[in-house]
Amino acid sequence: MKVGIVGATGYGGLELIRFLHNHQAVEHIDLFTSSEEGVVFSSKFGHLVNIADTPLQKIDDETLEKFDVVFTSTPSGVTSELLPPLVGKGPKLIDLSGDYRLKDPASYEAWYGKKAAPPEIIQQSVYGLTEWNADNVKNASLIANPGCYPTAVLLSLLPLLKEKLIDSNFLVIDAKSGISGAGNKPSQTTHFSEVNESFSIYKTNTHQHIPEIEQAISMFAGVDTAISFNTHLVPMTRGILTTAYAPMMPDVTESQLVACLRATYEKHPFVRIITDVNNLATNRVRGSNYCDIFVKVDSRTKRATIVAVIDNLVKGAAGQAIQNMNVQFGLPQTTGLDVVPFFI
Numbered sequence: 001m002k003v004g005i006v007g008a009t010g011y012g013g014l015e016l017i018r019f020l021h022n023h024q025a026v027e028h029i030d031l032f033t034s035s036e037e038g039v040v041f042s043s044k045f046g047h048l049v050n051i052a053d054t055p056l057q058k059i060d061d062e063t064l065e066k067f068d069v070v071f072t073s074t075p076s077g078v079t080s081e082l083l084p085p086l087v088g089k090g091p092k093l094i095d096l097s098g099d100y101r102l103k104d105p106a107s108y109e110a111w112y113g114k115k116a117a118p119p120e121i122i123q124q125s126v127y128g129l130t131e132w133n134a135d136n137v138k139n140a141s142l143i144a145n146p147g148c149y150p151t152a153v154l155l156s157l158l159p160l161l162k163e164k165l166i167d168s169n170f171l172v173i174d175a176k177s178g179i180s181g182a183g184n185k186p187s188q189t190t191h192f193s194e195v196n197e198s199f200s201i202y203k204t205n206t207h208q209h210i211p212e213i214e215q216a217i218s219m220f221a222g223v224d225t226a227i228s229f230n231t232h233l234v235p236m237t238r239g240i241l242t243t244a245y246a247p248m249m250p251d252v253t254e255s256q257l258v259a260c261l262r263a264t265y266e267k268h269p270f271v272r273i274i275t276d277v278n279n280l281a282t283n284r285v286r287g288s289n290y291c292d293i294f295v296k297v298d299s300r301t302k303r304a305t306i307v308a309v310i311d312n313l314v315k316g317a318a319g320q321a322i323q324n325m326n327v328q329f330g331l332p333q334t335t336g337l338d339v340v341p342f343f344i
């Protein structure tokens with residue numbers, strides 16, 4: 001299989017290279033850039049000497065058409081223009097940005113503040129939350145890979161919402177991310193001296209993942225809801241931890257919640273249900289495609305605390321994108337992704 005990566009120099013792109021290099025079905029990888037045409041990749045990223053010594057290529061429709069798969073890992077607002085001419089032309093397109101996730105173009109424009117992709121192309125895109133949408137992913141020509149926060153939130157909440165074990169009306173979700181979630185472009189808010197020894201909230205009640213989470217809850221659990229969702233920046237490189245608080249439906253017990261999660265993900269290799277809270281942490285999934293989920297009921301308030309951890313760059317981005325590619329090509333989902341977390 002021949003693979004092209006647009007946005008290869010970014011964090012998502014680098015993670016795609018790390019996993020695809022060891023992928024048994026991938027025979028060739030070409031790397032594309034909007035700003036550094038001709039630069040030998042490994043001269044920029046020394047850890048890839050003898051691994052990716054190819055020059056970065058100019059992004060060009062005719063060249064991209066010749067690949068079996070094209071991953072786009074670019075800032076929002078890029079693929080809404082780049083991908084439409086390529087849809088249906090040959091390559092499977094897997095977009096890591098938010099440009100094709102929201103089905104309503106007006107919603108995209110309101111939350112992202114950018115022009116939406118053409119509506120007819122958005123309609124063709126398939127939301128790539130692999131564990132919940134593999135049947136559609138299989139035949140998709142354009143995949144909208146989920147956002148990092150939505151991946152953790154949805155994997156942990158969807159089973160419980162679908163089975164009506166928790167109340168969808170009062171969902172409060174508190175999420176924290178490492179700095180790599182903001183990409184490789186330096187900024188005032190991600191500068192070391194601003195984030196080190198500090199912990200902050202950002203995009204209060206306005207995060208662009210709110211409509212994505214609500215849309216997927218409607219799509220996969222069949223309930224329309226408005227969530228309270230806030231995001232925080234943690235002074236670490238990788239990792240996301242999301243904590244959701246949800247009222248229990250009458251007479252539901254903690255063991256029912258655990259049983260529901262276990263039953264849902266029994267046959268899904270990347271989702272693990274954790275019962276000892278001491279084993280739940282971002283370093284338990286770091287560098288891997290796992291999503292670990294923990295649930296505990298507060299018997300005083302009759303609310304459930306539902307926690308998920310992922311590596312934002314892997315299950316939250318490149319790993320899930322490759323998992324989707326595996327489904328599209330009829331390969332085991334774990335192909336190229338069967339790695340042990342870094343831990344330390």
Ligand SMILES: NC(=O)C1=CN([C@@H]2O[C@H](COP(=O)(O)OP(=O)(O)OC[C@H]3O[C@@H](n4cnc5c(N)ncnc54)[C@H](OP(=O)(O)O)[C@@H]3O)[C@@H](O)[C@H]2O)C=CC1
Pocket residue numbers: 006007008009010011012013032033034035036059073074075076078096097098146147148180181182183184185312313316317
């Ligand atoms: N970081 C994360 O944890 C996650 C990120 N995402 C999403 O994935 C996408 C990529 O994220 P990430 O890798 O972190 O971002 P980065 O900012 O690290 O990298 C993006 C890359 O896109 C390329 N690029 C920039 N502008 C353009 C353009 N106009 N046309 C084509 N290419 C361009 C740049 O490479 P060059 O200059 O060489 O072209 C750059 O290296 C984003 O949409 C992000 O929101 C999704 C989930 C998680």
Ligand SMILES: CC(=O)N[C@@H](CCC(=O)OP(=O)(O)O)C(=O)O
Pocket residue numbers: 076096097098147148177178179180181182208209231233
């Ligand atoms: C820490 C940090 O800044 N994280 C980013 C991650 C979101 C992301 O990757 O967004 P899209 O894919 O939806 O564009 C954020 O909160 O905006």
